[in-house]
Amino acid sequence: MDRIRIVGGRPLNGRIPISGAKNAALPLMIASLLTDRTLTLENLPRLADVNQLMRILGNQGVDTSIDGKRKGEHEVAGQTAHLNARVIVDTTAPYELVSRMRASFWVLAPLLARMGEAKVSLPGGCAIGTRPVDFLLMAMEKLGASIDIDAGYVVAKAPKGLQGGEIDFPKVTVGGTHVALMAATLANGSTLITNAAREPEVVDLAECLSKMGARIKGAGTSEIEIEGVARLSGASHSVMPDRIETGTYAMAVAMTGGDVLLEGARGDLLQAALDDLVKTGAEVTQEEAGLRIRKNGGPIQPVDVTTQPYPGFPTDLQAQFMGLMTRADGVSRIRETIFENRFMHVQELARLGAHIHLEGDTAIVTGTQKLKGAPVMATDLRASVSLVIAALAAQGETVVSRVYHLDRGFEHLEKKLGACGAEVERLSAAE
Numbered sequence: 001m002d003r004i005r006i007v008g009g010r011p012l013n014g015r016i017p018i019s020g021a022k023n024a025a026l027p028l029m030i031a032s033l034l035t036d037r038t039l040t041l042e043n044l045p046r047l048a049d050v051n052q053l054m055r056i057l058g059n060q061g062v063d064t065s066i067d068g069k070r071k072g073e074h075e076v077a078g079q080t081a082h083l084n085a086r087v088i089v090d091t092t093a094p095y096e097l098v099s100r101m102r103a104s105f106w107v108l109a110p111l112l113a114r115m116g117e118a119k120v121s122l123p124g125g126c127a128i129g130t131r132p133v134d135f136l137l138m139a140m141e142k143l144g145a146s147i148d149i150d151a152g153y154v155v156a157k158a159p160k161g162l163q164g165g166e167i168d169f170p171k172v173t174v175g176g177t178h179v180a181l182m183a184a185t186l187a188n189g190s191t192l193i194t195n196a197a198r199e200p201e202v203v204d205l206a207e208c209l210s211k212m213g214a215r216i217k218g219a220g221t222s223e224i225e226i227e228g229v230a231r232l233s234g235a236s237h238s239v240m241p242d243r244i245e246t247g248t249y250a251m252a253v254a255m256t257g258g259d260v261l262l263e264g265a266r267g268d269l270l271q272a273a274l275d276d277l278v279k280t281g282a283e284v285t286q287e288e289a290g291l292r293i294r295k296n297g298g299p300i301q302p303v304d305v306t307t308q309p310y311p312g313f314p315t316d317l318q319a320q321f322m323g324l325m326t327r328a329d330g331v332s333r334i335r336e337t338i339f340e341n342r343f344m345h346v347q348e349l350a351r352l353g354a355h356i357h358l359e360g361d362t363a364i365v366t367g368t369q370k371l372k373g374a375p376v377m378a379t380d381l382r383a384s385v386s387l388v389i390a391a392l393a394a395q396g397e398t399v400v401s402r403v404y405h406l407d408r409g410f411e412h413l414e415k416k417l418g419a420c421g422a423e424v425e426r427l428s429a430a431e
């Protein structure tokens with residue numbers, strides 16, 4: 001297994017291209033199951049999760065072709081994929097595949113909407129809390145599906161097709177909103193989703209579905225109305241920039257100091273996190289080419305944050321912000337309200353010399369100037385990148401193992417940081 005070696009202490013200066021958003025790419029790819037026509041997705045990130053989902057969709061009958069690289073194209077430029085689900089060959093998504101990536105459970109909705117049946121494995125355990133799917137199943141039931149659980153599988157049926165209905169989520173759920181939205185596009189009649197997730201990725205999905213002929217109003221607010229249509233057509237859509245990757249590199253610059261242009265990034269997609277970053281002492285400006293982050297010398301101010309559904313501070317940036325706070329000039333409190341058990345990075349950050357104390361859903365971080373490199377282990381996607389942020393400012397060498405967690409969601413991390421002056425390299429398994 002690959003590892004990443006980082007020697008801390010260098011500022012970051014230069015440009016980092018921001019990739020297409022993983023969390024938008026996955027539901028967009030899944031939406032290809034809704035139509036027998038070709039869905040073309042541009043700016044798809046080159047990530048392990050994207051490749052894995054292509055394999056899962058292939059099992060259902062989706063043919064995918066990826067355009068070759070154009071001459072002179074940047075190494076990290078997004079790829080263009082054409083997904084075609086002309087014939088659905090299998091409405092079952094097996095455990096071996098779904099257990100590797102939670103989001104693949106969402107194939108339930110388009111399979112049910114288009115084929116009237118789906119059998120999808122329950123995703124099983126996950127490193128960040130229990131993460132149930134009860135709201136997703138409730139949403140399908142509200143659209144007239146019958147749901148049974150059999151030997152670890154969700155068996156969903158709607159032999160006469162789905163019917164429009166009212167779906168009121170008891171808690172904001174991104175996945176729940178994605179599946180409700182996809183299923184309702186092909187349901188008979190109109191659907192109202194209340195307490196819908198307002199995340200930009202939901203808006204991106206709704207925009208793509210609208211290009212495919214869906215009739216959707218209100219995406220991006222907590223009330224979404226969908227008027228079902230008989231069929232959807234093909235479309236072409238460009239995946240939005242990754243706001244989590246943007247926030248991650250912004251925090252890295254706030255940590256090391258320097259001046260970096262995050263190319264193609266949109267600050268409006270993560271305003272809450274950027275406001276907090278400014279309070280830590282970084283300078284953030286939106287320019288035409290992207291988002292510019294500057295930090296000169298001075299101390300990192302401690303700032304308290306609480307994770308919230310969009311437009312609040314995103315849970316997917318919590319670990320990275322904690323990484324930054326480990327070096328702040330004082331004490332900060334970081335409260336996680338979305339997921340239980342999303343503090344696995346705390347123990348690993350402690351190996352780098354961080355002072356963090358957990359009290360229920362809150363981490364109390366006492367900043368120190370004495371972070372020191374050490375061997376650490378990646379535990380999940382966001383947790384592992386918080387170790388990278390801390391390592392960039394630690395004295396000496398850090399080696400992060402289990403890098404496959406990083407590869408799930410960060411494209412060419414070592415190249416992007418290395419190009420800005422960080423001392424970082426990938427050690428391949430053999431080394």
Ligand code: UD1
Binds near residue numbers: 022134137176315
């Ligand atoms: C998505 C993101 C993930 C992000 C999360 C919250 C993708 C691929 N993943 O995950 O990166 O951290 O949103 O912004 O886009 N819940 C239930 N029952 C359900 C569904 C959810 O209790 O049926 C709970 C969850 O346990 C959690 C909360 O609702 O406490 C929010 O989860 P949700 O928004 O659904 O997360 P995901 O869509 O899985």
